Amino acid sequence: MIFITQLIYIKPGKEAEFHAFENQAIPLMGKYTGRLVQRLRPTQETYVAGEEKKPYEIHIVSFESEEKLQAFFKDDTRLQFKHLKDGSVESILMFKGEKM
Structure with a gap:
């Protein structure tokens, strides 16, 4: 089992386009044993710190x-x-790993 963590950065004003893609892609994951463990959208109030945006x-x-x-x-x-x-996506920072 592998786990993927993605930090997804969207181009300004392209949120609807991104959601249209996700609405198609996420349901397809199950066909390949994929599972959405978490999908989080940080807000300004919940974002504590970071060197990147x-x-x-x-x-x-x-x-x-x-x-x-x-x-x-x-x-x-x-x-x-x-x-x-x-x-719609400006960039993605992706990490692959295993559950420990």
Whole structure:
């Protein structure tokens, strides 16, 4: 089992486009053993500190294996909507790890 943590930074004014992508991509994860562990949206009140700017969202997801994760990334349905992600996301800082 692998875990992915993503700090997602959105282009200003592109939130709706990002949500349109997520509404398509998140349900597809289950097809590849993916699971949305947490989806967090920090607010100014809950953001304590950091050298980088506050991310729009933080996602923690899990997949059975790296192969399942890569299959999800290559899913044809996901790729049909990937332009929404590309048009709305400024950057993503992604960490891979294991549960300890």
